[in-house]
Amino acid sequence: MSEKLVIIGNGMAPGRMLEHLLEAAPDRYAVTIFNAEPRVNYDRIMLSPVLSGEKAFEEIVIHGDGWYIKHGITLYKGHRIVAIDREAKTVTSDHGVTESYDRLVIATGSVPFIIPVPGKDLPGVLTYRDLDDVNAMLLAAQSRAKAVVIGGGLLGLEAAAGLKERGMDVTVLHVMPTLMERQLDPAAGYLLQKAVEARGIKVMTKANTKAIVGNGKVEGVELMDGTIIPATLVVMAVGVRPSIALAKDAGLDVNRGIVVDDRMRTSDPAIMALGECAEVGGHVYGLVAPLYEMARVAAAGLANGEDRRFVHSDTPTKLKVTGIDLYSLGDFADGEDREEIILRDASAGIYKRVVLQDNRIIGTVLFGETADGAWFNDLKKKATDISEMRDTLIFGQAFQGGVSSDPLAAVAALANDAEICGCNGVCKGKITGAITGKGLTGLDDVRAHTKASASCGSCTGLVEQLLKLTLGEAYNPAAVQPMCGCTSLGHDDVRRLIKAKGLKTIPAVMQELEWKTSCGCAKCRPALNYYLVCDRPDQYADDYQSRFINERVHANIQKDGTYSVVPRMWGGVTSAGELRAIADVVDKFDIPMVKVTGGQRIDMLGIRKEDLPAVWADLGKAGFVSGHAYAKGLRTVKTCVGTDWCRFGTQDSTGLGIRIEKFMWGSWTPAKVKMAVSGCPRNCAEATCKDVGVVCVDSGYEIHFAGAAGLDIKGTEVLGLVKTEDEALEVIVALVQMYREQARYLERIYKWAKRIGTAEIKKQILDDAGKRKAYYERFVFSQKFAQVDPWSERVSGKDKHEFRPLATVNFAEAAE
Amino acid sequence: MNWIAIGTIADIPLRGARCVETPQGKIAVFRTAANQVFAIDDHCPHKGGPLSQGIVHGAAVTCPLHNWVISLESGKALGADEGSVRTIPVRVEGERLFIALEALASKAA
Ligand code: SRM
Ligand SMILES: Cc1cc2nc3c(=O)[nH]c(=O)nc-3n(C[C@H](O)[C@H](O)[C@H](O)COP(=O)(O)OP(=O)(O)OC[C@H]3O[C@@H](n4cnc5c(N)ncnc54)[C@H](O)[C@@H]3O)c2cc1C
Ligand code: SF4
Numbered sequence: 053m054s055e056k057l058v059i060i061g062n063g064m065a066p067g068r069m070l071e072h073l074l075e076a077a078p079d080r081y082a083v084t085i086f087n088a089e090p091r092v093n094y095d096r097i098m099l100s101p102v103l104s105g106e107k108a109f110e111e112i113v114i115h116g117d118g119w120y121i122k123h124g125i126t127l128y129k130g131h132r133i134v135a136i137d138r139e140a141k142t143v144t145s146d147h148g149v150t151e152s153y154d155r156l157v158i159a160t161g162s163v164p165f166i167i168p169v170p171g172k173d174l175p176g177v178l179t180y181r182d183l184d185d186v187n188a189m190l191l192a193a194q195s196r197a198k199a200v201v202i203g204g205g206l207l208g209l210e211a212a213a214g215l216k217e218r219g220m221d222v223t224v225l226h227v228m229p230t231l232m233e234r235q236l237d238p239a240a241g242y243l244l245q246k247a248v249e250a251r252g253i254k255v256m257t258k259a260n261t262k263a264i265v266g267n268g269k270v271e272g273v274e275l276m277d278g279t280i281i282p283a284t285l286v287v288m289a290v291g292v293r294p295s296i297a298l299a300k301d302a303g304l305d306v307n308r309g310i311v312v313d314d315r316m317r318t319s320d321p322a323i324m325a326l327g328e329c330a331e332v333g334g335h336v337y338g339l340v341a342p343l344y345e346m347a348r349v350a351a352a353g354l355a356n357g358e359d360r361r362f363v364h365s366d367t368p369t370k371l372k373v374t375g376i377d378l379y380s381l382g383d384f385a386d387g388e389d390r391e392e393i394i395l396r397d398a399s400a401g402i403y404k405r406v407v408l409q410d411n412r413i414i415g416t417v418l419f420g421e422t423a424d425g426a427w428f429n430d431l432k433k434k435a436t437d438i439s440e441m442r443d444t445l446i447f448g449q450a451f452q453g454g455v456s457s458d459p460l461a462a463v464a465a466l467a468n469d470a471e472i473c474g475c476n477g478v479c480k481g482k483i484t485g486a487i488t489g490k491g492l493t494g495l496d497d498v499r500a501h502t503k504a505s506a507s508c509g510s511c512t513g514l515v516e517q518l519l520k521l522t523l524g525e526a527y528n529p530a531a532v533q534p535m536c537g538c539t540s541l542g543h544d545d546v547r548r549l550i551k552a553k554g555l556k557t558i559p560a561v562m563q564e565l566e567w568k569t570s571c572g573c574a575k576c577r578p579a580l581n582y583y584l585v586c587d588r589p590d591q592y593a594d595d596y597q598s599r600f601i602n603e604r605v606h607a608n609i610q611k612d613g614t615y616s617v618v619p620r621m622w623g624g625v626t627s628a629g630e631l632r633a634i635a636d637v638v639d640k641f642d643i644p645m646v647k648v649t650g651g652q653r654i655d656m657l658g659i660r661k662e663d664l665p666a667v668w669a670d671l672g673k674a675g676f677v678s679g680h681a682y683a684k685g686l687r688t689v690k691t692c693v694g695t696d697w698c699r700f701g702t703q704d705s706t707g708l709g710i711r712i713e714k715f716m717w718g719s720w721t722p723a724k725v726k727m728a729v730s731g732c733p734r735n736c737a738e739a740t741c742k743d744v745g746v747v748c749v750d751s752g753y754e755i756h757f758a759g760a761a762g763l764d765i766k767g768t769e770v771l772g773l774v775k776t777e778d779e780a781l782e783v784i785v786a787l788v789q790m791y792r793e794q795a796r797y798l799e800r801i802y803k804w805a806k807r808i809g810t811a812e813i814k815k816q817i818l819d820d821a822g823k824r825k826a827y828y829e830r831f832v833f834s835q836k837f838a839q840v841d842p843w844s845e846r847v848s849g850k851d852k853h854e855f856r857p858l859a860t861v862n863f864a865e866a867a868e
Numbered sequence: 869m870n871w872i873a874i875g876t877i878a879d880i881p882l883r884g885a886r887c888v889e890t891p892q893g894k895i896a897v898f899r900t901a902a903n904q905v906f907a908i909d910d911h912c913p914h915k916g917g918p919l920s921q922g923i924v925h926g927a928a929v930t931c932p933l934h935n936w937v938i939s940l941e942s943g944k945a946l947g948a949d950e951g952s953v954r955t956i957p958v959r960v961e962g963e964r965l966f967i968a969l970e971a972l973a974s975k976a977a
């Protein structure tokens with residue numbers, strides 16, 4: 053039996069540790085993770101690009117749900133461990149789940165420090181640590197009002213830049229005389245302040261917060277000198293504290309952090325700790341590079357492999373604010389035994405300072421031009437004697453030894469063991485080795501195989517130069533992501549070429565577009581089949597062998613190979629007759645589980661494949677058709693009771709929902725489409741997290757779209773308000789048809805909308821009546837061929853072979 | 869070899885599969901685009917998914933449960949995954965298909 057490994061916290065450090073562990077000893081442990089945050093593992097350091105809008109949350113997920121499933125790891129999301137019982141070797145979560153362990157890893161990270169001033173608990177005061185904080189800031193930013201960020205360090209400045217980007221009026225308060233004083237000397241701090249102010253962010257240094265003022269919610273920040281700065285949002289980014297309470301209560305040795313040895317072992321041999329909560333050799337860390345090294349050490353320890361030990365090293369600091377380049381490393385304080393070399397270029401806003409001790413670099417501060425950071429870091433790490441190049445050192449690597457100032461040449465000149473990616477400790481040789489050895493062709497490949505540039509991204513330029521150097525002409529950075537390994541074309545090109553060349557079958561597409569495999573794969577075939585179905589509803593013969601099993605047999609496959617069946621319940625409304633028919637089917641076929649789904653209908657699970665046609669026949673007699681619970685197509689239209697019953701209802705939400713569902717069922721779409729109609733803004737049908745939603749109001753129908761509530765949670769955007777049911781239907785149908793025609797296979801509406809922009813969708817669907825009508829009509833045409841109940845087709849004999857064995861061999865025959 | 873008749877090639881859809889029930893469990897019989905016929909246990913080496921329900925491409929099938937790709941020729945998982953499933957000899961005589969269930973024969977005998 054495998055040993056039980058329990059991990060508390062699912063942040064960046066344990067996420068990386070698991071990757072190493074799964075590589076070294078994949079089956080050694082049964083792994084269970086408890087994470088107080090209700091989500092999967094994501095790249096915390098990329099929250100700032102999410103805040104500023106440069107990235108979407110789904111782009112920064114490191115391990116999606118599928119990863120945990122694939123590796124058989126149990127992840128309790130939203131479970132905070134509240135107690136460790138070292139005697140019994142168990143942990144218990146705030147939801148009452150108790151799990152026993154053989155080995156325990158504590159990776160609780162840090163908690164943001166909150167300055168203990170009056171008003172710190174007012175609504176509108178936030179910290180900056182996780183996605184919930186970002187979402188709260190984004191919500192506050194919608195008001196475009198005033199924000200105050202307390203703290204002029206890395207986090208504070210990233211938060212300020214993001215909020216500014218989102219349209220807020222931002223002031224940064226910093227208690228010290230210059231910004232980021234722990235990483236920058238005063239000269240660079242001053243330049244940084246100018247650069248921050250140039251983006252329209254106000255900066256107040258030597259600003260000591262006395263209180264946060266407001267009546268019931270934040271209204272401003274009061275400084276020691278009595279000044280009051282108005283604000284509706286206050287972000288405290290004044291540092292973090294290792295999160296050690298849990299370990300301390302359990303009686304483990306703690307100091308600033310949880311004390312561990314250089315193999316990440318706490319004072320209890322069954323328990324390890326790593327990440328920001330751990331203290332090793334007297335240090336606690338706040339940047340990912342050393343945490344990733346801890347991850348390697350801990351994984352080696354758990355796998356009982358090599359004896360790896362943690363060694364302290366300095367990590368460079370970079371600020372992830374687009375357009376502000378700064379780099380700081382090591383010790384840059386003045387001292388008697390130290391010398392410094394400085395370069396300033398006031399007009400270009402450049403400042404560089406290298407601090408030397410015994411002719412060796414011990415610290416570097418670069419502002420405005422940071423390309424040589426990696427080189428200085430390398431010289432420092434190797435303690436290279438620089439006396440030979442002292443005169444030109446500060447000008448950077450390009451000026452050494454006659455190398456030209458071509459950046460490519462500078463990268464070429466780097467030694468093979470020069471570190472390129474600081475976050476992940478990846479050196480040049482490892483990257484170029486992977487490019488040639490594994491035949492990598494792009495940045496994503498390099499990220500997948502070496503992790504270089506996969507964290508904060510600031511070395512992306514260097515990695516691209518390495519790709520260029522290694523691959524020469526063959527490197528094409530603008531290359532689109534191919535559909536799959538069978539082609540070098542992306543989804544958009546394939547869709548376009550199918551139309552342009554008038555291609556009508558999957559073999560024709562593969563021939564004309566030069567597919568590299570004889571008959572595609574499980575990725576491209578379903579996509580091509582959809583594109584052809586969508587383009588030529590009247591002519592194309594759907595290729596069932598290119599459909600995923602669920603769409604081929606019109607039921608959902610379960611983990612044991614049985615199927616589940618979900619009939620349509622229009623708008624979630626049912627009747628005694630329907631319920632009786634379901635009850636009879638359940639009895640007759642001995643169906644083990646009947647469940648109400650999250651989509652307002654009933655699921656019968658555990659049906660044998662052979663029984664499906666007979667089950668459908670009985671359901672069909674009661675008037676049921678397939679609910680397409682398996683389809684990349686219209687799923688459910690949830691409704692609330694609306695004016696028929698509800699005292700607040702403003703329109704007939706139930707009726708409209710049923711009308712939409714009856715109009716649109718059977719249509720195939722790029723990914724599943726879920727809808728809802730609520731009778732008033734109380735929104736009991738949860739219309740604002742659906743692909744398409746309607747919120748009824750007195751004056752008409754507010755149409756929403758691009759919501760999500762699965763892997764990602766995203767509120768909808770408002771498309772517009774229309775006055776009548778007919779208009780609502782027309783707009784919704786046109787929107788869905790536009791999506792059908794343009795999206796990539798498996799791309800939900802919210803991702804498609806993000807890619808092409810909601811403004812464009814509004815323009816085509818709301819403002820351009822001609823376009824809207826044309827979309828609407830194309831949908832109506834396609835429905836003529838789509839609205840055939842797949843269940844009754846199969847009851848009458850279609851695809852019989854699917855539901856019967858080819859042959860049955862008995863013992864006698866086999867033994868003959 | 870103990871060859872057992874299981875039907876004709878036309879009984880299996882192109883790029884599809886059918887199952888044969890046997891005392892040893894289900895056997896999946898595949899027909900590829902190039903009209904080759906293969907038989908393997910209907911049991912994915914990963915978590916036992918029914919391989920007969922997967923999408924057939926080239927001489928491989930993608931498991932419907934978690935997308936492992938299994939070679940029909942060798943029964944081995946392709947790509948980064950590791951594992952393999954038993955292959956069963958198939959003979960095609962004209963239209964007719966036969967499989968050999970020797971292991972079972974010896975066990976039963
Ligand atoms: C049955 C049901 C759970 C339940 O017992 O309530 C369910 C069951 C499954 N969901 Fe779901 N989802 C069900 C409602 C939901 C909802 C809630 C809703 O629709 O209001 C969501 C969140 C809303 C959304 O989609 O944004 C939901 C988000 C997902 C996702 C994540 C999709 C995403 O793009 O984020 C998946 C995975 C996928 O589709 O790739 C998924 C996939 C699945 C699959 C199909 C997994 C699979 O591939 O086998 C499950 C099939 C079980 C089966 O055989 O019946 N299910 N699933 C619900 C069926 C609703 C229905 O009547 O049709
Ligand atoms: C906005 C931002 C930008 C950053 N930028 C950079 C950067 O550019 N470069 C860099 O190197 N670093 C950066 N960092 C720091 C970096 O993100 C952290 O050092 C790193 O995430 C710490 O990893 P960890 O695994 O120790 O903890 P975390 O990633 O903080 O994860 C700890 C997890 O444990 C959970 N948890 C806590 N207590 C419990 C409990 N009792 N039970 C269950 N779960 C619990 C928490 O909910 C949390 O999800 C940044 C941080 C932030 C917030
Ligand atoms: S959404 Fe409105 S109409 Fe519907 S149940 Fe809630 S309150 Fe009633």
Ligand code: FES
Pocket residue numbers: 912913914915916917931932933934935936
């Ligand atoms: S069971 Fe086949 S891939 Fe998991």
